[in-house]
Amino acid sequence: MVTDEQNEDFQRLHQLIEGSDDVRGFLEGMARYASTTLSRVTGAPIECAVTLHRRKRSVTIAGSSDRAILLDGVEQALGDGPCLEALRTLKPVLVPDTGIDERWPRLSVSLAAAGARSVLGVPLELGVNAAAALNFFAQDAGLFTEHAIEEATIFEDMAAQALRLAVRIATADLLAEDLKAAMESRTAIDLATGVIMEQNHCSRKEAFSLLRDASQNRNQKLRDVAAGVLGSRFESPDTASVTYFED
Missing domain, CATH: 3.30.450.80 (Transcription factor LuxR-like, autoinducer-binding domain)
Structure with missing residues (x-):
């Protein structure tokens, strides 16, 4: 008892x-x-x-x-x-x-x-x-x-x-934090893809290919490249995404 x-x-x-x-x-x-x-x-x-x-x-x-x-x-x-x-x-x-x-x-x-x-x-x-x-x-x-x-x-x-x-x-x-991080990463990639589409007048598929190629060429995670695109876009609104991808 x-x-x-x-x-x-x-x-x-x-x-x-x-x-x-x-x-x-x-x-x-x-x-x-x-x-x-x-x-x-x-x-x-x-x-x-x-x-x-x-x-x-x-x-x-x-x-x-x-x-x-x-x-x-x-x-x-x-x-x-x-x-x-x-x-x-x-x-x-x-x-x-x-x-x-x-x-x-x-x-x-x-x-x-x-x-x-x-x-x-x-x-x-x-x-x-x-x-x-x-x-x-x-x-x-x-x-x-x-x-x-x-x-x-x-x-x-x-x-x-x-x-x-x-x-x-x-x-x-921890699982919730991982899920949140994954969702935030996905959101950043989607937003960056949209920025590239707008600035380069291309399709979503083409914009994502640009993002992916930059990730592979620079040996950076896709979300980090996406964050760079967003940072460049909002710091310099007139800068084209192709400029960001130039080495």
Whole structure:
């Protein structure tokens, strides 16, 4: 059963999507909110970093603080640890005490020296092409109890849903921008063709051939040549398009 606090978390994540300019902004906000959520559960300061795994490569892409990003970066540099293990197994992975854990000795020594005594890696399932994980760090050992892990897992499920939505929205925005750019390019080409027709008293087919030939001869994109024609036309209304095409 979803509690009021969990429902509030879900609503908050969706508000982050609406209030973020891009996916990175959402991820940074999500990391801060995950940090706040686990800090509330454990009663102690918790930091959080977000790791993205794609095309056999993992990288830290956001964090609740610069320190969280640095701590997560240690694991990425060493190439193994609870966060990466969580990505492989798609299950939460706990290091209850970096002072005594022997699974990743170099990582444990480095994190303990940096003041991170316990770590919790929680995977986010995004789909077949990418995966992400939340890497939580605590200053004290033993803070990630069963209850804290359960709460992190619930938050992970909501965060994964919100992140998938954010990625879809970002993809849709990029597609819209590409479509808009394509439409603007087509409009510029059509306008330039019309200018050439007017100034050279030729057909649309002949005008477009002039435009295309100039594009090929100058090794320029068709839309760039079209923009040049329009610029020349409106800067010097009496200049013929054949003059623009002369080398």
